[in-house]
Amino acid sequence: MRGVCYRSSKFRHVYGKPASKEKCYDCVPITCSVHDNHFCAVNPHFIAVVTECAGGGAFLVIPIHQTGKLDPHYPRVCGHRGNVLDIKWSPFDDFVIASCSEDATVKIWDIPKHLLTRNITSARKELLGHARRVGLIEWHPTASNIIFSTAGAKHAGK
Template sequence: MSRRSSFHCSKFRHVFGKASSREYSYDGVPITRGVHDNQYCSVNPCFIAMVTECAGGGSFLVLPIHHTGRVDPQHPRVCGHRAQVLDVKWNPFDDSCIASCSEDCTVKIWDIPLCGIQRNLTQARKTLIGHSRRVGLIEWHPTAENLLLSSAYDYKVRCPVRVVMAPVHHRFPSEMLLLSVSFNQEGNRLAVASKDRRVRVLDPRTGRTLQVSCNKSHRANKVVYIGGLKMLLSTGCSPWNHRQLVLWDPQDDLSEPLYEEDLDGSAGVLFPFFDPDTDMLYLAGKGDGNIKYYELSSEKPYISFLTEFRSPLPHKGLGEMWTNTRLFH
């Protein structure tokens, strides 16, 4: 009787992470001490943006991607918000355009000079007003230019907001306070993880709920669409507070997961980053010192652990750029 090997043969089984030397790192950045469960970091091929500490308002730092080394404590910042900045996201269609949201109930669109910021930037291209409580999440539409989603603690989701025209918004019940959002590749479906820790699939044009997860053994915190594999992935915790990784099939229904795995007993929220070019998944959490790598496939067992990167320092913010397969933390 033949014995089937449990070893998974993968072309990525020798992948490894390497921390940049001090010369090629960004040193001396006053990273925010905020506890909101967002990445606090966003990167594109030209710039890296990081939310920073700021007295009497909210600000974030924008540096040219190759401006490494020690950062001047007096380096100019984007500081037009009246309260703490909670999220920043680069426009996927314009490398010099970035959106930010804040506890001051506004979303602002900024134009960053190609040479970088030479003085404090206080005037935004556009300020989007309409939320009555702090705005916790923003997300650009992946296929339509100038469409931006915003979600606030007033249970309103402006989905999407056209930054040059009047917005459209939807109001949801209190259990729909969003913790995480992700558009699919076509942009016609929106996956969300909400306050009641369920995963939902919405129609972003109408706000109608199409599917809701019913698995009580998984309380979701973050969710991401898995591109060409046509899957949905969420991270969260079990009823016993073990951190979990769960795969769903949004083409069928969300009544039962395709795959579920308990990872560890740490308390930090896990952020999933999916690389569509290699079908690799990276899991990193705030306060953790490691990043785990997985390979995903459309066939069972769907997900295979590869290796992990370990750092002696905890992560405070996370951002990804897949052009050169780089994860910033």
């Protein structure tokens, strides 16, 4: 055939293999309430995972190299009165994370540089102003300490 060009992939003979159990995260309770967003966020030091929590919303912050089975009583970051819907690490500080929730708030959290030994319940900053659940947050990529948040609009009608 004239004019037909086939390009072979340089990845044709690359095969993956599953990681061993010691290099995986096991028994991490993942939330069922995050529908439109991601349930986790990762930076060079930590993996954060939104989880279920009685009486409010919470998420786990696990050091990236702490793999294996997670203790069921592992400390959480908890301080929202509703389910956590989104979490994002600051692009300027690997020890600062933001969360938003069904309770119409955005919270900024300081994460200690060492292993979490107890629940973190007080945020560095609580941002108020939304009338409905806050479903999405995003840090400004080039300006420090600026965060975008969006909430559901009120529906007109009966």
